Amino acid sequence: MSxxxxxxxxxxxxxxxxxVLAMVEREDCYGTExxxxxxxxxxxxxxxxxxxxxxxxxxxxxxxxxxxxxxxSGPPRRYYTLTDSGRAALAHFRTEWVxxxxxxxxxxxxxxx
Amino acid sequence: MSxxxxxxxxxxxxxxxxxVLAMVEREDCYGTExxxxxxxxxxxxxxxxxxxxxxxxxxxxxxxxxxxxxxxSGPPRRYYTLTDSGRAALAHFRTEWVxxxxxxxxxxxxxxx
DNA sequence: TGAAGCTACCTTGCGGTGCAAGGTACCATG
DNA sequence: CATGGTACCTTGCACCGCAAGGTAGCTTCA
Numbered sequence: 001m002s003x004x005x006x007x008x009x010x011x012x013x014x015x016x017x018x019x020v021l022a023m024v025e026r027e028d029c030y031g032t033e034x035x036x037x038x039x040x041x042x043x044x045x046x047x048x049x050x051x052x053x054x055x056x057x058x059x060x061x062x063x064x065x066x067x068x069x070x071x072x073s074g075p076p077r078r079y080y081t082l083t084d085s086g087r088a089a090l091a092h093f094r095t096e097w098v099x100x101x102x103x104x105x106x107x108x109x110x111x112x113x
Numbered sequence: 114m115s116x117x118x119x120x121x122x123x124x125x126x127x128x129x130x131x132x133v134l135a136m137v138e139r140e141d142c143y144g145t146e147x148x149x150x151x152x153x154x155x156x157x158x159x160x161x162x163x164x165x166x167x168x169x170x171x172x173x174x175x176x177x178x179x180x181x182x183x184x185x186s187g188p189p190r191r192y193y194t195l196t197d198s199g200r201a202a203l204a205h206f207r208t209e210w211v212x213x214x215x216x217x218x219x220x221x222x223x224x225x226x
Numbered sequence: 227t228g229a230a231g232c233t234a235c236c237t238t239g240c241g242g243t244g245c246a247a248g249g250t251a252c253c254a255t256g
Numbered sequence: 257c258a259t260g261g262t263a264c265c266t267t268g269c270a271c272c273g274c275a276a277g278g279t280a281g282c283t284t285c286a
Contacts, residue, residue: 007206009244010127010272011213014120016244022221032263041220043213049245052265057243074262075252093120094221100124100156101214107154108135108207122273123243129273145234162274165236170272187233188281 008043017054018093019044021063021086030069030077031055055080063089121156130167131206132157134176134199143182143190144168168193176202 016038023029023037035051038044058064063086066078082090104110129151136142136150148164151157171177176199179191195203217223 006271007127007209008213011209013126013243013272014123015217019217019220030263031265041216043209043216044220047245048264049247049266050243053243053245056265071253071262073254075264077263090221094223096120096124096156097217097221098223100121101218103154103156104128104132104210105214107132107157108203108210110207110211119242126243126272143234144236160274161235162237162276163272166272166274169236184233184282186282188235190234 008045012044012046015097016044016046016050017058018090018097020051020054020058021082021090021093024064024080025082025087025090028079028081030079032077058086062086121158125157125159128210129157129159129163130171131203131210133164133167133171134195134203134206137177137193138195138200138203141192141194143192145190171199175199 019038020034023034029037031048031051034055035046035048038046038051055064055066059066059080062083064080065083066080068076069079071077132151133147136147142150144161144164147168148159148161151159151164168177168179172179172193176196177193178196179193181189182192184190
């Protein structure tokens with residue numbers, strides 16, 4: 001893997017799952033759709049090999065529910081919805097993220113140049 | 114480990130090493146000093162078990178150099194200095210980080226509330 | 227002088243998570 | 257009925273933060 005890709009990979013850790021939660025909060029989604037939308041964000045582009053295990057994990061800890069739904073064309077889709085505890089986790093992340101981001105900004109000196 | 118700690122742990126990934134580089138850029142440091150300074154930052158507090166392997170890694174990839182130096186009181190210290198390629202890596206991270214941070218802000222909806 | 231305590235360094239083994247690679251099955255189209 | 261697209265999922269690996277544990281030098285003070 002290239003250095004640049006590896007940098008993004010590390011950065012993704014810990015935020016990716018909450019980006020997925022936020023995406024589902026806005027609108028119920030299915031797996032392939034999530035992969036596609038994240039693919040549009042350079043810093044968060046990822047693959048099915050990441051997303052499907054991640055979605056299983058989020059279901060297992062009770063932050064997402066899912067139900068099967070027919071597709072207008074193609075195989076059935078598993079749509080995900082945010083649970084109450086998922087909503088709470090997302091809220092907690094939002095405050096944690098703001099504080100984390102500010103700390104990093106200060107330490108690496110973003111805004112000084 | 115508590116949920117809150119685990120959240121920070123994941124977030125640290127990929128940024129911690131650059132916070133260390135930035136710290137060394139500002140002023141040459143030794144291991145214990147770095148642990149202490151990071152300890153003052155809630156989101157980045159960590160332990161020797163994280164920092165020493167990390168410093169070895171940064172030396173191995175050539176982003177840091179080190180030299181031993183007597184302590185005014187206590188055992189000798191290994192002081193780290195930033196190499197040219199370390200400086201370049203840090204510069205690259207700074208631009209990558211800004212873009213990453215903005216993407217996450219937008220996706221999780223920071224600034225909308 | 228020698229024992230207790232601090233400082234500073236380092237290693238081992240585990241756990242979590244992103245990813246490449248590979249696989250199954252359903253549907254549409256010609 | 258074969259081909260290709262869509263959608264799901266799993267296996268095994270690599271990386272990195274961390275808890276726990278360990279070595280050794282220096283200082284202090286009885």
